[in-house]
Amino acid sequence: MKWQAVIVDDERLARMELRRLLQSHPNISVAGEASTIDGALERLRLTGANLVFLDIQLKGESGFDLLSHLAPEVAVVFVTAFDEYAVQAFEVHALDYLLKPVAPERLADAMDNLNRRGSVEVRAPGPPVEAAEDEDQRPERLSLAARLFLRIEERMGFLAVAQIRAVLADGDHAIIITLDGRRLKVRKPLREWILRLPEEHFLQIHRGALVNLDEVQRLDEWSHGSFHVHLRGEPTPLIMSRRFAARVRAQLG
Incomplete structure (x- = not known):
């Protein structure tokens, strides 16, 4: 699939550098550039571009403000110097999140992801969801089909909710066990995962453990009313x- 891209950044040199890097990717054609939200919308309207490289901090504006105006088929790659926005963008359905200065290998990773999607329709991201301050302002739960965008180890990455087998507490962090057996340390404590993951699919079994019910193979009575929970693929x-x-008996009957 040929992608027509618009680069949105209020720094001309940054736009020039990204345009230069994209020359190594023949399936990407830069259809235009913009330094403002209005300018980006105009370029998208005139060119029919289906890909946006979007900075977040624009002069007097936020790149997030563009997202609600995008057509569903437009893919978004964030390009920013600030990694803290990735934490706020917990539910953003973006293709990738590149940190400035953009490394050619990271751009190549993003373009590989784009190529794998091919002509599949890409959902436009929504605005970032702020963390809840109290119980009355808890964010909506994620669906099993949602994808997360968060810091995994030392880099940003995507993780599908359906690929989570269990989440274990690790101080102010958490360890995610995936369906393929990986153990990923992420900068979100277990309490946040308890609030965000779909409760019809995930169950807290211990103050330090949350499991995907679809991955539970069996329960064995153990000691003093407790159980051993056996998960697929976990020895x-x-x-x-x-x-x-x-609690589980009360919840599940």
Whole structure:
């Protein structure tokens, strides 16, 4: 698929550098540039571009303001010098998140992802969701089909909710066990995952563990009303404490 791109950045040199890097990717054609939201919308209207390289901090504007105006088929790659916006963009359905200065290999990774999607329709991202300040302002739960965009180890990456087998507490971080057996350390504590993951699919079995119910193979009674929870692909069972076993019975009947 040939992609027509618009580069949105309020720094001319940054636009020039990204345009130069994109010359190594023949399936990407730069159809225009813009330094403002209005300018970006005009370029998109005139060119029919289906890809936007979007800076977040524009002069007096936020790149996020562009997202609600995009057609569903327009893919978005964020290009910014500020990695903290990735944390706010927990639910953003963007293709990738590149940090300035853009490394050629990271751009190549993003373009490989774009090529794999081919002509599949890309959902336009929505605005970032702020973290909840109290229980009355809890963010909406994610669906099983959602993809997360977060810091994994030392880089930003995407993770499908459906690919999570379990989430384990690790201080102010968490360890995500994926369906393919990887263990990913992420900068979000377990309490945030408990609030965000779909409760019809994920269940807290211990104050330090949250599991995907579809991945539970069996429960074995263990000691003093607690259970061993055996997950697919995991040689060592997790423990369901007696207190949480009582909650599970009340919740699931």
